[in-house]
Amino acid sequence: MSKSFSVVTGGTGYVGLALVKHLVSKGENIRLFLLEDHPCLEGIECEKFIGNICNPEDVDKCLEGAETVYHIAGVVDISGKKEELMWKVNVGGTRNIVESCKRQGVRNLIYVSSIDTYPDKFGTEEKTELSHYSEVGLTSGYAITKAIATQIVLDAKDDLKVCCVQPTGVLGPDDYMGSSLGAMMDLFIKGMFPVSMNFGRYNFVDNRDMAEAMYNAVKMGKSGECYILGGEVITVDELMGYMAESLGRKKPTVKISKGLLKPFVPLISKAMDLAHLPPMLNKFSLSKLEENCNFSNDKAKRELGFKPRPAFETVRDTVLWRQNRLKGTA
Amino acid sequence: MKYALFTGATGDLGRCCIEEISKLGDWTVFAGGTNDEKLAQLGEIENVIPIRLDVTSDESVEAAYEIIHSHTYRLQAIVNFAGIHVFTSMVEGNCVEEIDRMLQVNVMGMVRVNKRFFEMVRIGRGRIINCSSESGWMTPQPFNGPYTMTKYAVEAYNDSLRRELMYLDIPVIKIQPGSFKTQLTNKIFRDFDKCIENTNYYSRILTTMKPMMTMELGLDHDPKKLAQKVILALTSPLPRTKYKVCTGKLLMALELLPDKAVDLAYKVVVHA
Numbered sequence: 001m002s003k004s005f006s007v008v009t010g011g012t013g014y015v016g017l018a019l020v021k022h023l024v025s026k027g028e029n030i031r032l033f034l035l036e037d038h039p040c041l042e043g044i045e046c047e048k049f050i051g052n053i054c055n056p057e058d059v060d061k062c063l064e065g066a067e068t069v070y071h072i073a074g075v076v077d078i079s080g081k082k083e084e085l086m087w088k089v090n091v092g093g094t095r096n097i098v099e100s101c102k103r104q105g106v107r108n109l110i111y112v113s114s115i116d117t118y119p120d121k122f123g124t125e126e127k128t129e130l131s132h133y134s135e136v137g138l139t140s141g142y143a144i145t146k147a148i149a150t151q152i153v154l155d156a157k158d159d160l161k162v163c164c165v166q167p168t169g170v171l172g173p174d175d176y177m178g179s180s181l182g183a184m185m186d187l188f189i190k191g192m193f194p195v196s197m198n199f200g201r202y203n204f205v206d207n208r209d210m211a212e213a214m215y216n217a218v219k220m221g222k223s224g225e226c227y228i229l230g231g232e233v234i235t236v237d238e239l240m241g242y243m244a245e246s247l248g249r250k251k252p253t254v255k256i257s258k259g260l261l262k263p264f265v266p267l268i269s270k271a272m273d274l275a276h277l278p279p280m281l282n283k284f285s286l287s288k289l290e291e292n293c294n295f296s297n298d299k300a301k302r303e304l305g306f307k308p309r310p311a312f313e314t315v316r317d318t319v320l321w322r323q324n325r326l327k328g329t330a
Numbered sequence: 331m332k333y334a335l336f337t338g339a340t341g342d343l344g345r346c347c348i349e350e351i352s353k354l355g356d357w358t359v360f361a362g363g364t365n366d367e368k369l370a371q372l373g374e375i376e377n378v379i380p381i382r383l384d385v386t387s388d389e390s391v392e393a394a395y396e397i398i399h400s401h402t403y404r405l406q407a408i409v410n411f412a413g414i415h416v417f418t419s420m421v422e423g424n425c426v427e428e429i430d431r432m433l434q435v436n437v438m439g440m441v442r443v444n445k446r447f448f449e450m451v452r453i454g455r456g457r458i459i460n461c462s463s464e465s466g467w468m469t470p471q472p473f474n475g476p477y478t479m480t481k482y483a484v485e486a487y488n489d490s491l492r493r494e495l496m497y498l499d500i501p502v503i504k505i506q507p508g509s510f511k512t513q514l515t516n517k518i519f520r521d522f523d524k525c526i527e528n529t530n531y532y533s534r535i536l537t538t539m540k541p542m543m544t545m546e547l548g549l550d551h552d553p554k555k556l557a558q559k560v561i562l563a564l565t566s567p568l569p570r571t572k573y574k575v576c577t578g579k580l581l582m583a584l585e586l587l588p589d590k591a592v593d594l595a596y597k598v599v600v601h602a
Contacts, residue, residue, distance in 0.1 A: 083455070091403065135403075135453045144453050148403055 005029035007066045009053055009097065010073030011046075012038040014182075015112055015167065015207050017174045019070055020044060022211035033062045033073070040176040053093035059100040068108040068218050071097045071153075076142055078180070078284040079273075083141040090145035095152050102159045108218045113150040113164040113226060115203075116143035121291045128296045129166075129226045140284060150226070157224030163217040165210065168230040168295055171314045172207035173321035180278040180285065182322065188243055189323050198255035200236040200289030205229050206314040213306040220304050227304055230295040232311035242315040247323065262286070333402045333454070334564065335360045335394075337385055337443055338411030338461070340368035342512035343553050347411070350557035351564065352377050360398050362412070385412045385439025391446050398447075404454030407564055408447050410440045411461045413480075415514055417521035420475045422529055429476040436480035437487060444491065457501040459563045460488045464508045464577050469584055469592050473525065473536070492571060503563045507556050508576040515547050538600045551576040 006023060010016040011032040017040060023030050024045055031047040041048070051058030053073055063069060075082055075089045094111070101109050118127055119137030133150040153162050175182045187193040210229050221227065234242070237255060244251040269282040300306035334351065338344045340363030351357050352375050361372045362383030369380040381397055384390040398405070413436045416428045444458055451458060465474065466481035485504065492502035509515070522543060526536045559573040584592050 087404075135449060 003029050004067040005031055005047075005065070006068040006070060007031045007033055007049075007063055008070045008072065009033040010071075010112075012040055013072060013177050014170050014172070014175050014179055015210055016070075016072045017041075017176065018172060018207035019072065019211040019214055020046065021174070022208070022215055026215060031062065031066065033059075035073075038176065040174070053096055054088055056096045056100065059096045060103065063097075063100045063104045063106055066104065066106050068110070069097060069101055069106050070110045070112075070214060072112045074112070074146070074149075078140065078142065078282060080141065086141050086145045090142075090149050091152070094149035098152055098156045098162075102156065106160055108161045109153065109156070109163075110214050110217050110221070111150070111153040111162065111164045112214075113153075113166045114143070114146045115166045115168050115228060115230070115293075115295055116140065117147040117150055117166065118295075121287075123292050124294060125292070126294050126296045127228075127292065129228055129299055133226075154224050154226070161218075161221070161223040163221035163223065164226040165214055165217065165300075166226055166228045167205050167210055168203035168228070168293065169205065170207050170210065171204050171318045173317055174207065175318075175322070178278055182318075183278045184281075185243065185319060185322050186326060188240070189247065189319065189326060194252050195254045195256055196240040196252040197236040197258075197261070197289075199258045200286075201233055201293060202236075202239075202289060203230045203233045203293040203295055204239075204311055204314060205231040206309050206317075209306065209308050213300055213304045216304045216306075222303065225299075225303075227300040227306070228295045228297055229300055229306060229308075230293075230297045231308035231314070233293055234311050236289060238311075239315060242312050243319050245312075246316040246319040258286075258290075332357045332406040333360065333398075333404065334358070334407040334409055335362060335398060335405055335443070335447055336409045336411060337362045337383060337439070338413055339363045339372055339380070340365040341411065341413075341514065343507070343510055343556055344411045345372065346553040347409070347557040347560045348372065348378055349375060350554065350561055354561065354565070357406075357564075358401075360394075360401075362394055383412075385443055386434045388442065391442050395446050398450070403450065404456070405447060405450040406454045406456040407459060408444060408451055408456070409459045409461070409560065409564070410443060412436075412439050412443075413461060413463075415477050415518055415521075417473060417518050417525060418476060419473060419525065419529065419532065422531070423525075425476065429479065432476050432480050433483065436477075437483045440484065441487065452498060452500060455499070457503060457564075457569065458491070458495070459503045459505060459560065460484060460491075462488060462504045462506050462572075464506055464574070464581065466504075466506060468581055469589075471581070472596060473522075473532075473539075489571075501569050502571075503569050504572045505556070505559060505563060506572055506574045506577070507559075508551065508574075508578045509547050510551050510553050510556060510576065511547075512553070518547060519544075535600045542599065546578055546580060 006028055008020055008030055011020045031049055033049050049062040051062055075086045117133050133147040135144045135147055138144045150164050156162050213229055241251045336359050339348055339361035348359050348361055351359055358377045360379050360381050362381045363369050364384050372378050373380040381394050383394040416432055418425050418428050462484045463481040465478045466485040470478040488504045495502050526533055556575045559575045563569050563573055
């Protein structure tokens with residue numbers, strides 16, 4: 001590539017593919033750093049580099065000549081089975097990217113961190129960006145590895161422009177890799193999830209809004225800063241209602257209480273495991289629904305021009321995309 | 331590769347344990363100690379990174395933390411072996427200073443190290459191994475009071491820590507070794523002789539007790555037996571709360587007697 005170009009890691013993931021499509025729509029030249037090619041990239045104009053971010057030589061080769069790197073690749077695991085892989089990819093891989101950016105003279109690094117890096121899980125106070133991220137107070141391997149990786153990125157702020165974006169629960173179309181919530185939505189679409197819950201809420205962000213904010217971060221973001229990309233907080237029951245409305249169905253009338261669900265969680269979790277489904281319901285995901293998800297997106301709105309769309313729009317587009325995919329038309 | 335921090339690595343028993351851990355192949359040991367010459371020798375062992383570490387100094391612990399943190403974010407174990415022994419009367423000589431110094435090394439050193447490296451062990455899903463002693467649970471012997479005090483404190487600290495960290499799924503294990511013939515043993519004999527020279531009251535009693543002490547401390551237990559237990563504590567998927575190693579049989583016999591009888595036994599022995 002002779003023109004300036006951006007490298008995207010994790011370009012086939014939920015956030016990555018939305019970003020790739022956004023960058024292409026903006027006429028950007030992109031090189032995807034992929035572990036392997038994927039059919040979802042068909043028809044997308046981009047250069048593909050097959051390699052592993054855990055291998056510093058691969059990273060150096062891929063980043064050579066790049067102006068901007070969007071580092072999205074990471075391992076998400078709430079089952080506790082991939083802890084070592086998370087350390088290798090989320091921490092080791094990110095360190096490789098940061099070091100290579102410095103060596104290769106990359107000018108901008110946009111890193112997708114996570115709101116799981118915030119230790120205060122309780123209370124109702126609005127949470128804003130922190131100035132330092134560490135493992136203290138975090139329990140899940142995912143949160144710990146993402147917090148350490150976030151700080152590795154922020155520590156490079158004097159060498160190049162680094163910005164971290166921290167999405168809440170990501171929804172939207174183009175989920176080819178299979179997210180936990182996506183798997184739950186598929187069951188709902190197939191009519192295999194006929195109940196709602198009378199507890200739990202979460203903060204959702206649209207992957208397309210995220211993509212725009214990440215693209216804007218290159219020009220508008222400040223180096224060494226984190227930006228929470230959060231949207232509307234909706235209850236589980238509202239989410240089910242939105243899904244039903246999008247499909248033109250009636251909202252489930254039976255609502256399960258937490259007390260009723262809790263004893264069955266280990267059993268459901270095991271059943272998901274045996275059915276080779278993503279771990280959509282376990283102790284971890286259940287506790288997440290009760291955490292304080294009151295995240296402020298003021299900084300991202302102010303500095304990145306972040307414009308989160310209404311949650312209903314996101315849920316509707318997600319459900320319709322998933323429905324088409326199940327029919328084999330997406 | 332798994333990582334362990336081992337304090338008191340320059341002692342004879344510490345070195346023996348580290349040699350055995352190194353043979354496991356999948357562990358890298360940060361060997362902390364204060365003797366530069368012995369640290370250099372430890373550096374020759376495969377998978378061992380010697381680190382100057384004075385457990386009584388916050389600055390030294392912090393400096394060691396920085397070095398270890400530059401190698402790894404996680405520790406799979408802390409093994410607290412740093413300890414000293416002083417044989418002294420509880421009323422004569424510099425006993426207050428001696429007890430204070432021993433508490434600093436044997437107890438506060440452990441507290442300081444575990445506190446500083448706790449997060450690294452937590453995120454490493456690791457464990458904490460504290461070296462106590464048979465003196466930590468046996469009836470205290472005369473003139474061994476300061477050491478016994480520190481080891482009783484280690485026992486209380488360890489058990490409290492274990493019941494605290496069980497909520498975070500971090501096993502805390504104590505090792506309770508008996509006597510091993512090391513340089514520490516020679517130092518005890520030197521302290522004993524010094525005590526005989528400087529006492530106003532116990533000269534005859536201490537002289538009478540010396541053969542008993544010689545017999546108990548002179549037991550030539552193989553330090554590898556201790557190393558095996560440390561490895562068990564380090565690697566067992568379901569570690570016990572404590573591992574006793576080479577407990578003194580004579581001293582253990584005293585545990586069967588009531589306090590008054592033990593007092594009488596010590597009295598009779600020196601009048602024999």
